[in-house]
Amino acid sequence: MERAANRIxxxxxxxxxxxxxxxxxxxxxxxxxxxxAAAAAARDTAQRMLDALGPPPAQGAPAEEAGIAAExxxxxxxxxxxxxxxxxxxxxxxxxxxxxxxAADQRMTQLTEQIVRRGPVPLLxxxxxxxxxxxxxxxxxxxxxxxxVMGDDEWRNRLxxxxxxxxxxxxxAWPVRRVLLRRYGHRDLEERPSYRQRVVAMAVEALxxxxxxxVPTLVLSGALVGLLRDAADAGPLTALVVGVSGGLTAYxxxxxxxxxxLAPDHxxxxxxxxxxxxxxxxxxxxPLVMIGLALAGTGIALSEGMFTPPELRxxxxxGTMALIAxxxxxxxxxxxxxxxxxxxxxETDDCGCPEPTxxxxxxxxxxxxxxxxxxxxxxxxxxxxxxxxxxxxxxLIGAVTLASLVASGAGYLVGAIYASKLMLTTLIIGGxxxxxxxxxRELLCVLLERGSGQVAEVRDIVxxxxxxxxxxxxxxxxxxxxxxxxxxxxFLLPLTGMTLSEMKGLAxxxxxxxxxxxxxxxxxDIMSALMVLGVVVAVTRFIQRQLDERIxxxxxxxxxxxxSIRMGVGYLGTTMAVLMSVGTLGLDLSSLAMIASALSVGxxxxxxxxxxxxxxxxxxxxxxPVKVGDWVVVNGLEGTVRRxxxxxxxxxxxxxxxxxxxxxxxxxxSVVNWTLKDKxxxxxIKVRITYDTDARQVYALLLRIGYGHAQVLRNPEPVxxxxxxxxxxxxxxxxxxxxxxxxxxxxxxxxxxxxxxxxREQGIQMPFDQQxxxxxxxxxxxxxxxxxxxxxxxxxxxxxxxxxxxxVPLADTLTDRGPxxxx
Numbered sequence: 001m002e003r004a005a006n007r008i009x010x011x012x013x014x015x016x017x018x019x020x021x022x023x024x025x026x027x028x029x030x031x032x033x034x035x036x037a038a039a040a041a042a043r044d045t046a047q048r049m050l051d052a053l054g055p056p057p058a059q060g061a062p063a064e065e066a067g068i069a070a071e072x073x074x075x076x077x078x079x080x081x082x083x084x085x086x087x088x089x090x091x092x093x094x095x096x097x098x099x100x101x102x103a104a105d106q107r108m109t110q111l112t113e114q115i116v117r118r119g120p121v122p123l124l125x126x127x128x129x130x131x132x133x134x135x136x137x138x139x140x141x142x143x144x145x146x147x148x149v150m151g152d153d154e155w156r157n158r159l160x161x162x163x164x165x166x167x168x169x170x171x172x173a174w175p176v177r178r179v180l181l182r183r184y185g186h187r188d189l190e191e192r193p194s195y196r197q198r199v200v201a202m203a204v205e206a207l208x209x210x211x212x213x214x215v216p217t218l219v220l221s222g223a224l225v226g227l228l229r230d231a232a233d234a235g236p237l238t239a240l241v242v243g244v245s246g247g248l249t250a251y252x253x254x255x256x257x258x259x260x261x262l263a264p265d266h267x268x269x270x271x272x273x274x275x276x277x278x279x280x281x282x283x284x285x286x287p288l289v290m291i292g293l294a295l296a297g298t299g300i301a302l303s304e305g306m307f308t309p310p311e312l313r314x315x316x317x318x319g320t321m322a323l324i325a326x327x328x329x330x331x332x333x334x335x336x337x338x339x340x341x342x343x344x345x346x347e348t349d350d351c352g353c354p355e356p357t358x359x360x361x362x363x364x365x366x367x368x369x370x371x372x373x374x375x376x377x378x379x380x381x382x383x384x385x386x387x388x389x390x391x392x393x394x395x396l397i398g399a400v401t402l403a404s405l406v407a408s409g410a411g412y413l414v415g416a417i418y419a420s421k422l423m424l425t426t427l428i429i430g431g432x433x434x435x436x437x438x439x440x441r442e443l444l445c446v447l448l449e450r451g452s453g454q455v456a457e458v459r460d461i462v463x464x465x466x467x468x469x470x471x472x473x474x475x476x477x478x479x480x481x482x483x484x485x486x487x488x489x490x491f492l493l494p495l496t497g498m499t500l501s502e503m504k505g506l507a508x509x510x511x512x513x514x515x516x517x518x519x520x521x522x523x524x525d526i527m528s529a530l531m532v533l534g535v536v537v538a539v540t541r542f543i544q545r546q547l548d549e550r551i552x553x554x555x556x557x558x559x560x561x562x563x564s565i566r567m568g569v570g571y572l573g574t575t576m577a578v579l580m581s582v583g584t585l586g587l588d589l590s591s592l593a594m595i596a597s598a599l600s601v602g603x604x605x606x607x608x609x610x611x612x613x614x615x616x617x618x619x620x621x622x623x624x625p626v627k628v629g630d631w632v633v634v635n636g637l638e639g640t641v642r643r644x645x646x647x648x649x650x651x652x653x654x655x656x657x658x659x660x661x662x663x664x665x666x667x668x669x670s671v672v673n674w675t676l677k678d679k680x681x682x683x684x685i686k687v688r689i690t691y692d693t694d695a696r697q698v699y700a701l702l703l704r705i706g707y708g709h710a711q712v713l714r715n716p717e718p719v720x721x722x723x724x725x726x727x728x729x730x731x732x733x734x735x736x737x738x739x740x741x742x743x744x745x746x747x748x749x750x751x752x753x754x755x756x757x758x759x760r761e762q763g764i765q766m767p768f769d770q771q772x773x774x775x776x777x778x779x780x781x782x783x784x785x786x787x788x789x790x791x792x793x794x795x796x797x798x799x800x801x802x803x804x805x806x807x808v809p810l811a812d813t814l815t816d817r818g819p820x821x822x823x
Contacts, residue, residue, distance in 0.1 A: 036089030043082035050075040115415040122318035134312040145237040166216040173212040180208040186266040199442040205260030213252040221245030243301030247294030275338040292327030317413040529581040540573025616663035633672035685734045713737040728767040
């Protein structure tokens with residue numbers, strides 16, 4: 001660490017030296033942390049042994065035995081030494097962190113100074129005066145490198161072998177390209193292909209058009225760089241190979257992806273919704289632009305790799321910036337970026353994939369049906385006007401390009417190259433990753449929507465509901481975006497001056513997290529815990545499905561028992577998943593126990609209903625007073641049990657309404673369960689007849705009706721009960737038994753219809769409810785009035801409506817107790 005501190009203080013760290021320094025300091029930190037963990041473990045062990053000895057004797061108390069006192073002294077000394085080592089390791093780790101940050105700050109300072117440092121101005125005559133001598137120097141270096149490589153027979157044989165390898169790879173890749181394009185690429189169709197077909201065709205086209213040139217180029221360039229690494233004075237040739245291969249890779253990649261995405265020869269397969277003419281012009285200009293950018297990139301690589309003299313580098317750098325600007329000018333006209341909106345907007349389904357819309361994006365307008373000019377003008381919608389897209393992005397690119405050209409012309413060549421390289425790499429990487437994003441999202445949709453096959457079986461075992469699939473789709477899209485952003489950072493961060501070791505350290509620091517109030521929040525542990533939780537829950541679901549379908553489904557077992565076993569396995573798996581995820585997080589369960597004990601009083605008062613329902617749910621799952629499928633009546637609510645959870649039970653009423661009832665209601669109150677032990681149920685139908693009806697005839701008729709129904713059991717047999725003498729007539733009750741509770745309502749309905757039909761055929765009447773009201777004063781007045789009428793001659797007699805509905809004299813309705821019915 002002292003040597004590292006002295007080297008950092010000296011400044012001017014080269015890339016390799018900086019990488020070595022970071023690796024050494026990281027190794028020291030790792031070893032010291034391990035030593036600190038071992039010291040902490042030894043301290044904890046000694047502390048537990050010391051606690052086992054008990055407290056030391058109090059002042060004035062008898063001294064303890066010599067062996068115990070010596071052991072107490074040894075343990076105390078061990079604890080002190082372990083704590084000292086722990087503090088020493090913390091100090092070393094902190095010092096290493098300071099050195100790493102100091103070196104990183106120094107590197108960023110060096111990079112900033114290089115970017116803002118002004119070199120020779122390429123437009124001044126003094127700069128051009130040194131050009132011949134420096135050009136001769138560069139030519140001499142390149143000639144020497146070529147002479148070393150080509151003058152050795154062994155090197156020539158190696159180059160010939162690499163050329164043969166590249167030719168073989170090309171011959172192998174070309175048939176693959178033809179097969180892919182012919183079977184899965186763009187082709188003529190009568191209807192517009194769906195979004196999924198367009199994405200698949202775009203991916204295949206991009207892969208096929210990039211596969212043939214990229215594979216031989218990358219293999220050949222990688223092999224050449226590996227061979228030239230051991231050759232002396234071969235630096236210029238290595239820089240040339242790297243620059244040319246990088247330019248060719250960018251050319252093949254961008255042109256292949258552009259042609260696959262824009263589909264100039266088959267507009268219906270296009271994904272960008274550009275105007276077909278604009279797409280064709282754009283595809284024709286992209287290769288020209290990429291040739292210029294590839295040449296510019298090769299020039300930058302050569303100037304950086306061959307340590308070109310400053311004046312020559314300034315002039316070639318300015319020419320490179322001018323070439324980049326001229327190349328990008330070919331993509332600036334607005335007629336290359338005209339987008340015609342589709343007739344109908346493409347909708348998005350639950351997976352996030354647009355659904356196909358017939359005719360969307362076609363560049364052919366079908367003629368309207370024959371109609372008069374007035375009708376055609378009235379019915380035809382106004383034509384959609386093309387709009388220019390990408391204007392802001394093009395303005396930003398133009399501003400960066402112009403600023404880089406001006407900066408290089410003013411002598412700030414390093415800053416101009418830095419800005420241009422960052423811009424172009426961002427555009428290329430961003431475009432490729434956007435295409436990959438669409439392909440990966442579509443593959444996710446295919447996985448979630450597949451109806452058959454092994455993949456669908458595994459998916460249904462883990463996630464069987466539509467809601468779960470939607471949640472998985474959202475999580476999958478988030479993971480895809482995160483992975484693509486990570487890939488983009490891996491390619492772009494080195495351009496900002498960050499080395500691979502710094503990127504690794506940044507990732508490790510992010511995953512290791514920060515400590516807040518003695519608690520360490522580590523995103524890496526959180527992601528690991530979530531992964532463990534998801535895996536264990538998925539395995540639990542798999543076991544539940546297998547138990548339900550392959551074991552419990554083949555055994556003659558009650559539905560309630562199956563549900564209890566399934567729920568028990570689910571609760572056990574969820575508990576294990578939570579405990580394992582908590583262990584993965586590294587949380588101290590003893591601390592959690594202390595917190596739980598401290599909050600137990602508050603939880604007992606605030607969440608007593610929740611706890612009560614939870615305990616009641618466990619009791620219901622064990623004792624099973626109510627199980628899934630039972631017909632129950634709770635607090636006046638009647639229905640079928642659909643689901644029993646740890647907090648509440650779902651009941652579906654006969655009106656198809658779902659009622660959520662807390663589990664404590666089933667434990668603390670009376671519950672009517674029609675199907676707990678036996679589904680055999682008695683039906684009771686009450687019947688009332690008039691007093692002038694033959695009771696034995698009604699008895700026999702009801703009994704015959706009960707025996708006559710097919711679903712009424714013979715054992716126990718139907719019974720007719722003479723219940724009571726009612727106020728309006730005798731009351732009978734027909735009692736029948738059915739084998740299944742589900743048949744109560746239809747059997748009861750059918751028996752009542754038959755009773756009504758048989759009573760009408762036999763002339764048996766069922767009376768209405770009647771009530772006699774006595775009014776003494778009214779009765780006395782009527783008697784007086786009746787006596788007066790009888791005494792008078794020639795006065796009509798008073799008449800009233802009797803119970804039978806006939807008009808009769810009032811005297812015929814009066815008895816000693818007055819009128820029988822008030823009318």
